[in-house]
Amino acid sequence: MFPWEKRQMDGSKQPLRTWEKVYWGVFVTGFSVFLLSRVSVWTSAEPEDPAIAERREESRMRAARLMLAGQPPPADDPFDGLTPQEIQQYVDKATNGATSEDPFEGMSPEEINNFMQQQGSTATG
Structure with missing residues (x-):
């Protein structure tokens, strides 16, 4: 004591x-x-590498388009850490209001072709 x-x-x-x-x-x-x-x-939040942020954004965009097209998202979850409401808001914003009837709404034909080629290469490779 x-x-x-x-x-x-x-x-x-x-x-x-x-x-x-x-x-x-x-x-x-x-x-x-x-x-x-x-x-x-x-x-302290360390600054994020711009390349990583860009890849994450591309991954989220692909996943959003896949979800609208009725396909399952990739194995790695690009929406990790987001709530369902945040995911829905992101999908609405990122796809420019595209719906499941037309998941490619707002995309140019070249963008659609590039998207489909990327999905074909990721599905087979």
Whole structure:
């Protein structure tokens, strides 16, 4: 038991001694430094590589078009971390309002051909 605890248990109302105040000051300072270092790790968001962000966006766009076409999405989930509402909002925005009746709405013929070629190569390769 620490001396200040023993005094408290004995019922004496003596204030903390100087060395006890220093002890508590060091303890509180050390604990605060530890917490602040952890908070900075939690809150620091490392900048994302633009190439990775672009690949993720392309993957999400392909998955959105596949979902509208009635095909299953790829094995790796491009919508990982999004809620169903966020996915639906993304699909609506990314496909320019395309529906399941016409999943290629808003795409040029060249874009449709490229999309179909990519899907053919990913399905077979």
